[in-house]
Amino acid sequence: MNIATAVRAAETGVPASLQEERQELQALVDIAGQTVAPLWPLDSAIAVNPLSGFEDLPFEDAVPQAAELFGARASLSLVQWRSLKAEGRIEDVAFRRAVVNALGGIDSAFESLGPDLNAYNLLVARLVELPTEDTPASRNELDAPHAVLARYLAAFFDRNAALRLPGRELGLYHSVSAALRHDPALVRAGDTTAAAWLANAPAEPLEMLLFAARRDGVSRDRRLPWLRSLVASLPGWAAHLRWRAEHGGPSASAGAPATMIELMALIALVQGSVRSGPQALAGAADAIGQVEQALLSYFGLPATAPSAWSDQARDALRRVASMSLAELGLVFQEAAEASFLGQFAPQLEGASARLTAPARAPAAEAQAVFCIDVRSEPMRRALEAQGRYETLGYAGFFGLPIAINPACEAPTRNQLPVLLSPAHVVAERAAQGREAEADALLDRHAALADARAILDTTKSGATGFATAEAAGPLAAVALLARTLAPRLTDALRKRLVGERGHVLTPSACNDHGHGAGAIPLEQRVAYAKGMFALTGLSHETARLVALVGHGGCTTNNAFAASLDCGACGGHPGGPNARLMAAILNDSEVRAGLAEQGIAIPDDSWFIAAQHDTTRDEIEIFDRQLVPASHTDDLAKFTLALQRAGAQCREERAMRLGRTPEDLLTGAAHWGEVRPEWGLSGNAAFIVGPRALTADIDLGGSAFLHSYDWKKDEDGSALTGIMTAPMIVAQWINCQYLFSTIDNEVFGAGDKTTQNVIGGFGVVQGSGGDLCVGLPRQSLFRDDGTPYHTPRRLAVIIEAPLQRVQDIVLAHDVVGRLVENGWINLVVIDPWKHKAHHWVRGEWAARPC
16 A cells, blocks of 8 residues: 555545555554654764655645644744844834735735724734743653653664663664563553553554554544654654664664664553653643733723724734734744845845946956855855955865765765765775875874773773773863863874874875776766856866865864765765865866866866865865976965955854954864854855855855856756755755754754763753754854844745746755745846746745
8 A cells, every 4th residue: 555545545534454454554654754854963964954844835834733743832932033123133124014914915904993003003013012921931851751762762772882772683662662561660650551551562563553543542534643743752763763764774773773663653652651642832822812902902992992893803803813923923034034135135136237248357366166055155255355266156065976985994974965875985095195194194093993992891891990090180181181272282182193184085086086986987077067067167267276175173062063064964075175176187087078168278277175164264185286387376375265264263253252263262172062153144045156146245144056047058057956955955944944943842952961872863961852953052142042043045046037937847846845935936037137036836026
């Protein structure tokens, strides 16, 4: 039985045989498992939309439904929205328009209800004037049965645990259900029948779900919502299971197999022990009647005033009074979104008009292709201010579908977006000319790994006390050094251990793909051509072209990978940049490109670099390979990068309320809770030539993907951008949006009270559900004011409207986001230079 058939059968409620019922339930389990998004491990953290399972619904319907299911807020509190408006992040004009739109238009908003009173007045008063009790409420701990289950889940999934759950190799349900049957805390938490319920639980997860559904009278037409509620009871662990099943590969489940149906069955088992599941948090809105009276009182009207009104006027009062927090918050959010577009859309329109007859600019001294990450925008702007430097934006994996096999003992890591699968596994080895350094570095890393293994063993062995006594003073000295002199300590560590980023490189950088695991010439040419096609980069490249990946640099930070390159699978992008630079310097590749009309000048040399977004520094790799003819070019470019980095550090220090020197210290300090804002503040994904945005200070709020519609006659390049990088940007945007709206449910809470569990996830305190989003410090200032403004991604494209429309209609993944309002799609007509907004299937004037 397929999923569609199962859903139809469940909805009709037609009696089925036991086998058909089982098949139907299994199909519904598969659907319910999509309720949560996959949760990547900490070492390769990827931003995802926590409500991706609701993207088939309009945004305004999906958010309150998801909030009810997960027991979350559907919006910031009105108090928080008011503070953002007071800061100027929501413009008055945009706010007034959003209010009118929420009321159905000008006629409905301004129709008189009485002397000097209309629905517009009522809604504005409710949004910004009336007292509100909707301040964020703290969440209660998991109820006892779920807390017990969470402990066992942590033990089951922890691959580094010294003590293993019995039967772990037989699977999650078998192992954990056996332990739960004998857990005294679970029996105490239940009613008088708890022990019998646990003892009689079926041995198979599907039978357990059937058993629980029948006992609790869950009819067939209610089984899908019931199963979704089971997933929503422990969404973090469910999300981890989705990653395991869909992205983790065989190694992730080795020795401890687990499926979503097993988790659902365990949740049903513990819920059945107390005959009640977790309840969604109740809304904090006042009763409708009380709100009506508050509105009347605010305008100095007696409680009996509506009795003299028309039915239409009373309906308007009731409509405003009955608006939920989700509806009220959406008014503010739409105003915030329109405020952003209102600020920048006119500037982009003007830039588009100026592009019609561009003056030929002097040849660039150097070019730099940065990742589209929002943190690249300030660096690009700063670099361009240093001289004749041209910058472009491209997804930070540089179009290379690769995985890296590290030279030391470490798992193979994917260096590409999770939407794609690696086509090549590239070995890491010594960089050309640095073979001796590489050998020494690998020896030191091997010794360190042995030392850590011994320490881990002694921690749980009989010699633990002796080890602690011997190592304790040394650890204390190390901790003191990291506290009082973090930058010096970090420098010493690098000198003693070495930095593998420079001396080890993807092997194809050395042999141009002729060794084991080589990338065939035809594909190398295709990857190189893709960069020119997707960015609109001219083949008349400068003498020096830098491919700049990026990564963060923090200490003692569980979320460090979230600061690295999402396009590189949550890893730094330097290896991809080095491999692409080697490909583009390859004479065979250049010959292949020339045959396809891309003749790179003989004096162009490609270098690889990496932007440290925490320190605002750019390091250049493989300097020893740069020809002597380009030494002066490289020296001048290096100086320009240093100056640009200093300028960016000044700007970012101001936003963080710190000093530039403090930022450098914070990157090395073990106690730093906010090393950088990351992608906080992201608001737009802009697709067009750099000239479209070059004169605009976007303040690190925009992903910038280079694109020239005139060089993309068949629209294939734009299709590639809208179906891959744009989707990743939307994931990032939604993770930041929902982690801000409810940081305890959709985020990760306070970083200072978190603990890493199993090496792959984070919990608050000593246990419970896995956190699925970003920590509070990445989104909020210390006083609790949101630094990130929750708003949907504005996708702004300069291209013919019909070309964009065809892509939206041809690709479900794009059409769903656009039609259901998960992104705000704005297209600038390159002929009339006017912005058009896609609203539910139609082009409208820009909303600003």
